[in-house]
Amino acid sequence: SYPCKTPNSKLDIPPTPADSSLSHPPMPLAAMVSVVQPTATLRAWPTARPSRCSRLVVRAQTAIKIPAEFKQVIPKGQLVLSKVAETEAKTLGGILLPSSAQRAPTSGDVVAVGDGRLPDRTHEFTLSPGDTILYSKFGIGVTELEVAGEAHILIREEDVLGTLPSSGATAADVPRLQPLHDRVLVKVQESAGVSIGGVLLPDSARSKPLSGEVVAVGPGKFDKDGARIPPRLQKGDKVVYFKYAGDSMETPEGVKYVVLHEQDVLCKV
Numbered sequence: 001s002y003p004c005k006t007p008n009s010k011l012d013i014p015p016t017p018a019d020s021s022l023s024h025p026p027m028p029l030a031a032m033v034s035v036v037q038p039t040a041t042l043r044a045w046p047t048a049r050p051s052r053c054s055r056l057v058v059r060a061q062t063a064i065k066i067p068a069e070f071k072q073v074i075p076k077g078q079l080v081l082s083k084v085a086e087t088e089a090k091t092l093g094g095i096l097l098p099s100s101a102q103r104a105p106t107s108g109d110v111v112a113v114g115d116g117r118l119p120d121r122t123h124e125f126t127l128s129p130g131d132t133i134l135y136s137k138f139g140i141g142v143t144e145l146e147v148a149g150e151a152h153i154l155i156r157e158e159d160v161l162g163t164l165p166s167s168g169a170t171a172a173d174v175p176r177l178q179p180l181h182d183r184v185l186v187k188v189q190e191s192a193g194v195s196i197g198g199v200l201l202p203d204s205a206r207s208k209p210l211s212g213e214v215v216a217v218g219p220g221k222f223d224k225d226g227a228r229i230p231p232r233l234q235k236g237d238k239v240v241y242f243k244y245a246g247d248s249m250e251t252p253e254g255v256k257y258v259v260l261h262e263q264d265v266l267c268k269v
Helices: 171-178
Strands: 012-013 033-036 070-077 077-085 107-113 131-133 142-147 152-154 160-164 183-188 210-215 238-241 249-250 256-261 265-268
Touching: 033 238, 070 077, 142 265, 160 183, 171 265, 183 238
Parallel strands: none
Antiparallel strands: 012 033, 033 070, 077 107, 077 152, 107 131, 131 160, 142 152, 183 210, 183 256, 210 238, 238 265, 249 256
16 A cells, blocks of 8 residues: 655545446546545555456445545545435335335535646636536446545536536426536437337337437537537527437436437437
């Protein structure tokens, strides 16, 4: 192990990979976080290069537990620290769900944002502390932390899908999602349930919907010089999109939505 103590008593902790934890994890692409405490030393897990003959062992990701004596986690670069929303333990009808049926939350409230300093530019944040965010259900770009016994995540701002109207938002708030960067929120057009000959089609035989109406548009992504590129799509546009793109969501009423990058839209119709 390698001590990470610094003269100003700030501690750098490398986050684990977002998708899985490997026997020899690669260094993260984003920056690190600082954990502030009067005097302490934390030993970080070394990141060794695997040999050609070594076996790759994939393990389930576990949250990085921040020791209780550390009181403050400060994200760096374009990272955002968010406190994770509580897991849904009941259905809308009030039925208690067993642990195996409870869905992991994919929203949370922003606690802190980084300093914006990147190797080639300074990142201009759209998010601020107190915002409620939605992120991918697949955990893309997410590093899990346990701070003071509560679940938190570190995520790059560009990996956040969008903001929700208030803390504790539910699936019913999906139509009010405000996408971030170059993402758009699309209300999915349902595929036909009846064939041309009038035969009812089961769900397995229906084609995956590929079109819908844009209901919200992000402010646009940044170019390499840090300038904002305005989006080309607008609210109300009818679009056709790439078949496997985006993050799909559904309201309690069964209305389906998908959050896409603008580049995943094939055309307007």
